[in-house]
Amino acid sequence: MKGMKKIIGRPKYLKDVPNHYCPGCGHSTIHRLLAEVIEELDIRDRAICIPPCGCAVLAYDYIDIDMVEAAHGRGTAVATGMKRCLPDRVVFTYQGDGDLAAIGTAELIHSANRGESITTIFVNNGVYGMTGGQMAPTTVVGQKTTTTPKGRNPGVDGPPMKMCEFLAPLDGTVFLARSTVHSPKQIKQTKKYIRQAFESQLRDEGFSMVEILSQCPSNWKLSPVECCGWIEEGMIPQFPLGVYKQRQTEPS
Amino acid sequence: MKSNEKVLLRGSEAIGEAALRAGCQCYFGYPITPQNELPEYMARRMGELPGRTFVQSESELAAINMVYGASATGARVMTSSSSPGVSLMQEGISYLAACEFPSVIVNIIRGGPGLGNIAPAQSDYFQATRGGGHGDYRCIVLAPGFLQESVDLTYRAFDLADEYRIPVLILGDGMMGQMMEPVVLPAFREDLPKKEWAITGAGKGKSRFIRSLLLDVHVEESHNWKLYRKYQRIERREPRSDSYAVEDAELVVVAYGTAARIAKGAVRRLRARGVKVGLFRPITLWPFPAKALAGLAESVGRFLVFEMSMGQLVEDVKLALNGKAEVELYGRPGGVVVTPVELSRILSRRYNAMRHEA
Numbered sequence: 001m002k003g004m005k006k007i008i009g010r011p012k013y014l015k016d017v018p019n020h021y022c023p024g025c026g027h028s029t030i031h032r033l034l035a036e037v038i039e040e041l042d043i044r045d046r047a048i049c050i051p052p053c054g055c056a057v058l059a060y061d062y063i064d065i066d067m068v069e070a071a072h073g074r075g076t077a078v079a080t081g082m083k084r085c086l087p088d089r090v091v092f093t094y095q096g097d098g099d100l101a102a103i104g105t106a107e108l109i110h111s112a113n114r115g116e117s118i119t120t121i122f123v124n125n126g127v128y129g130m131t132g133g134q135m136a137p138t139t140v141v142g143q144k145t146t147t148t149p150k151g152r153n154p155g156v157d158g159p160p161m162k163m164c165e166f167l168a169p170l171d172g173t174v175f176l177a178r179s180t181v182h183s184p185k186q187i188k189q190t191k192k193y194i195r196q197a198f199e200s201q202l203r204d205e206g207f208s209m210v211e212i213l214s215q216c217p218s219n220w221k222l223s224p225v226e227c228c229g230w231i232e233e234g235m236i237p238q239f240p241l242g243v244y245k246q247r248q249t250e251p252s
Numbered sequence: 253m254k255s256n257e258k259v260l261l262r263g264s265e266a267i268g269e270a271a272l273r274a275g276c277q278c279y280f281g282y283p284i285t286p287q288n289e290l291p292e293y294m295a296r297r298m299g300e301l302p303g304r305t306f307v308q309s310e311s312e313l314a315a316i317n318m319v320y321g322a323s324a325t326g327a328r329v330m331t332s333s334s335s336p337g338v339s340l341m342q343e344g345i346s347y348l349a350a351c352e353f354p355s356v357i358v359n360i361i362r363g364g365p366g367l368g369n370i371a372p373a374q375s376d377y378f379q380a381t382r383g384g385g386h387g388d389y390r391c392i393v394l395a396p397g398f399l400q401e402s403v404d405l406t407y408r409a410f411d412l413a414d415e416y417r418i419p420v421l422i423l424g425d426g427m428m429g430q431m432m433e434p435v436v437l438p439a440f441r442e443d444l445p446k447k448e449w450a451i452t453g454a455g456k457g458k459s460r461f462i463r464s465l466l467l468d469v470h471v472e473e474s475h476n477w478k479l480y481r482k483y484q485r486i487e488r489r490e491p492r493s494d495s496y497a498v499e500d501a502e503l504v505v506v507a508y509g510t511a512a513r514i515a516k517g518a519v520r521r522l523r524a525r526g527v528k529v530g531l532f533r534p535i536t537l538w539p540f541p542a543k544a545l546a547g548l549a550e551s552v553g554r555f556l557v558f559e560m561s562m563g564q565l566v567e568d569v570k571l572a573l574n575g576k577a578e579v580e581l582y583g584r585p586g587g588v589v590v591t592p593v594e595l596s597r598i599l600s601r602r603y604n605a606m607r608h609e610a
């Protein structure tokens with residue numbers, strides 16, 4: 001329309017279909033951010049996503065890039081195989097906390113340690129979403145889940161695992177950051193981190209990961225708005241936000 | 253090493269060199285005895301050849317998933333391990349089968365179950381021929397009996413894998429891996445097949461994906477039907493076997509791999525004494541050469557299955573013969589390798605008992 005400017009719309013590479021995510025779930029926001037960054041960096045032709053076993057398994061229905069589905073937890077090993085064959089592609093895994101920090105921990109750590117030039121988008125919602133809200137490695141102390149009905153007891157279940165902190169000492173990791181998608185400011189920050197991670201991969205620096213604290217209304221049994229409060233009060237104190245590692249590239 | 257010239261190679265090197273010549277671009281694996289010479293060979297040779305990738309993975313689980321990723325891009329790819337490691341790979345092999353990703357997996361079988369030992373065994377027959385992981389699927393299973401055949405079958409395995417988009421298993425054991433024999437090597441492949449289906453980034457075209465999650469039961473059923481029809485095609489076209497001294501045989505030994513080498517020695521000894529025994533050797537374990545074996549039962553009334561496991565191969569023999577002939581089992585599990593002399597004694601005892609009955 002004359003005199004009007006379009007300031008927001010559907011990103012070019014986010015398919016125009018209804019998604020299956022619950023209202024208030026963080027996954028759909030993260031999908032959108034990925035589509036936006038892929039468009040802005042103009043890497044749709046080269047990007048390959050490895051979706052997980054988890055709520056995001058159907059990512060290929062939503063983001064318009066090539067994808068290969070991995071077995072539960074094996075994403076970074078699959079990414080290793082793909083990237084070694086296609087070194088000029090942007091290969092990234094998309095993983096939940098169960099996928100990445102429980103069943104897939106070994107694959108993650110070793111891919112990171114080898115400095116595979118891949119990116120991991122780590123969606124930390126503190127529960128196993130797809131299987132109905134069981135305890136995840138990142139469930140915070142005291143948090144009730146279907147398998148910790150009295151709350152997570154660190155004496156029995158161990159304390160939550162902090163993956164950015166875990167990976168930071170490895171020489172192969174070059175960009176590690178943690179953010180959330182529970183506020184407009186944080187959503188912007190998350191997008192910036194995803195962009196930085198992909199840019200780092202385009203410079204072939206090594207392993208990059210963005211950990212995103214993400215709402216899960218259905219399994220937290222909270223309203224979408226209450227979920228944002230839980231991220232603030234329950235999660236951020238346990239999982240401090242910010243950049244955990246950033247290799248300073250030499251100016252060329 | 254020159255092509256089409258005789259060279260003396262160790263078993264594991266023969267497999268490795270044949271794979272490289274077949275265009276194997278990537279190798280992923282984790283150390284386990286008795287197959288370490290193979291990854292070591294690949295590490296060295298892949299460093300010398302252009303465009304090859306070798307990764308020592310953190311586990312067999314990781315190795316098979318690296319195979320999965322590399323195969324998804326259309327590369328020719330191989331891994332190898334021994335029994336406990338191949339057990340760990342079963343999840344990945346199921347996914348390879350589901351997504352129809354071509355791949356070559358070498359299992360240098362050792363005695364089991366559990367950690368077992370590192371001696372030659374055939375106890376992973378069921379695991380290999382019945383799929384091995386979860387779901388309805390098959391892998392092509394090749395069982396070379398001597399090193400030239402290891403070379404030829406490894407070379408062919410990559411073509412089979414690509415042609416049918418299927419995981420191909422090559423079974424051997426520590427004896428086959430360690431022994432040396434002269435072999436003639438094929439030329440390096442240059443005309444590798446194009447793979448339209450490979451996932452390499454969407455480029456300017458439509459984005460694509462490959463998955464095995466098929467939530468709609470009808471979609472999953474039709475995928476299973478598609479796989480099944482492919483397996484039927486393979487069963488019609490690809491069974492291979494070999495036989496020795498079966499023409500006038502009254503008793504035929506059925507054995508593959510190392511067991512078949514031993515059996516051939518035993519049959520040869522007995523033939524020299526006029527004992528009418530022969531050998532039937534499956535080369536493909538899946539598809540099992542059932543037709544060829546059943547054909548033999550037209551003239552042979554009794555079969556003795558010699559396997560280095562306890563009652564695995566014998567099931568396929570019985571299924572193939574379907575009551576047409578008597579089938580007996582002589583199994584030696586646990587990594588024991590009997591000599592041809594010992595086996596010839598067993599055979600001649602059975603042979604005499606059989607004549608006595610008649």
Ligand SMILES: Cc1ncc(C[n+]2csc(CCOP(=O)(O)OP(=O)(O)O)c2C)c(N)n1
Pocket residue numbers: 053054055056072095096097098099100123125127128129130131136
């Ligand atoms: C080998 C194997 N074990 C278990 C499962 C079942 N399973 C599917 S997704 C999942 C975990 C999902 O949680 P998470 O990774 O945190 O992702 P979310 O669904 O919360 O996004 C599990 C246990 C599986 N698919 N494969």
